Amino acid sequence: MVFVISRIPRTLALILVGAGLSISGFIMQQLSQNRFVSPTTSGGLEAAKMGILFAFILFPEASLTVRMLSALVFTFFCALLFIFFVEQVKHKNTVFIPLVGLMFGSILASVSTFFAFKHNIVQNTQEWLLGDFSAVLQGQYEAIYIILPVVVISYIYAERFTIAGMGESFAKNLGLSYHTIVYIGLLSVSLVVSASVVTVGAIPFVGLIIPNVVSMLIGDNLRRALPLTAFMGAVLLLVCDILGRLLVFPYEIPIGMTVGIIGGVTFFILILKRSK
């Protein structure tokens, strides 16, 4: 029974979230033409958390679906805001953009904390702060399946995302509507981020480091890179999950923390290596 109620859902959730977040990161990096942009470095995770918080405050009895939708709206809006900001910035310093994203995220997080404090639910918000798969049980994680169709859409649109990443005039020349592609991309990313934050919490850095590693290995042609990206994202989360459970057995380190440490260090190395 444990196997069906907990083990299978947990493994499936790990695989879907790992694959989904990595693909989202790749899409965001192509659309923003910046290697260091990801849900973590654009305020996406914080926006999703904010969405959940407001669902909590406004509809205390909110179902998982309502919370998920609220997270989706916040994440999508935040992603739009961020991309339009990136478009406005003339001086596209590679490291400057994600730094602004991190600051943007911190601002969203402090606004959230303020409202959480006022409504005495700071403790609840702590739960979403660190991603954790231990609470993934049958009947409580199904929102995560929304990632599956998003992966399919990403595969169908892979070429278009890469083309849009080459710039607006490049896309227009090939007869594509640049902004439609950007909206579809951001909506896909928002679906993945909000579904994963609602079910397992915020998992940082996956969408940042996996696409960079894949890009170094086999390049930026998204159609070709997508399978490896999904695979490596899933493997990273599975490994981190096992590590987190073995290190302090019989207790468990939340996966957000293990990924955060590994991802943070890798992010640092990537910045040194790739921004030259």
Next chain:
Amino acid sequence: MENQKENKLVFQGIVKEYGKKKVVDGLDGAIKDNAITSLIGPNGAGKSTLLSILSRLLKQDGGDVFFMEQKLQDYKSSELAKKLSILKQSNQMDVKLTVRDLVAFGRFPYSKGRLTATDWQKVEEAIAFSDLQDFADAYIDELSGGQRQRAFIAMIIAQDTDYILLDEPLNNLDMKHSVHVMKTLRRLVDELGKTVVIVIHEINFAAQYSDYIIALKDGKICYNDTTHRVINPHILHEIFGIAFDIIEKNDRKICNYFNL
């Protein structure tokens, strides 16, 4: 003007304003088919603006562009992509795509990403036409600026449109690559019957390789004529405000504007 019917790309009364400033003001003209037309003029004359309007990248505030006797904006974007292509100055991107991947994007209007055997054949032909066979599997971010520009032009060739518009294709290229690019464009016209429009800064490249020149100054067209007639010391002085000495060699004119 009387034979405008024969020209498929015609523009009338084009106006574009940024704020209150009119960047181009009432441009009329036609692009001659099966020829290279160079747009020349000082900085801020409106060359790139006109090119962007002719290629649907920019919407004009007044006037119309007719392409095959139909208004440009009435075309479906995906259909127009098979007939008219535009290449803007490529900003230095660190995208890790191979030359072949990039050129294959040129087939997107036809294949929507699912390339057929014919598409791949066109891709290989375009790579060969631009002399890039040795670099076909190299990543474009590892190429020199000149090679990268040729790769982008190869993509436009694979797109196989009758009309090809290029915004400063020689920008930042050394002389060897500039000549290579211009010869490739010349072959596109002479061998494949394409129509090419370019914005160009170095007057000698325009004088050597183009058939027609449209000269702009202060948002207006001053001259729209054959290269032979526009390359004239008085006309060039009027456009650029510096003295020119024209030297004829092999039926082509060379403009000297140094130390005069």
